[in-house]
Amino acid sequence: MTNRPNLVLAVVAGLVVALAVIAGLLTATREPPELDPATPEGTVQLFVLAVIDGDDEEAVDYLDPALGCRAPLPEVYRPSRISMAVAESTATGQTARVVLDVTEQAGGFLDSSTHREVFDLRADGDGWILTGHPWPIFSCK
DSSP: OOOHHHHHHHHEEEHHHHHHHHHHHHHHHSSSOOOTTTTTHHHHHHHHHHHHHHHHHHHHHTTTTGGOOOSSSSBOOSSSSSEEEEEEEEEEEEEEEEEEEEEEEEEESSEEEEEEEEEEEEEEEEEEEHHHHHHHBBOOO
16 A cells, blocks of 8 residues: 555656656747847847846947947956846837846856846937946946
């Protein structure tokens, strides 16, 4: 009789492992979303990805020229891996504000931190540019 509970437990554990593997495969193989640089949300996410990837020239293209930023960007924090999600987005006329929830993964699954970053933008032609000194840039001087 003691073998029956062990068998049930083994089957349940096997199903949990199988579901975890399937979820991991689906997550790893899904296509990233298409980001639209004509929207404030797309502009912010493309900017962050450019900075993280070390493409300072592209990152500077998303910044207000009044900031005086040029490639290579000084004093830039570049986490090795991040995930980001738009938490909030508001646009009023020629200005917009996008709030991102950013999760940085340093090593393992449990070695991560989440923070909220606010990005202010203004309309520029057919797109948007970031104003202020948006994360992860702290200064262009």
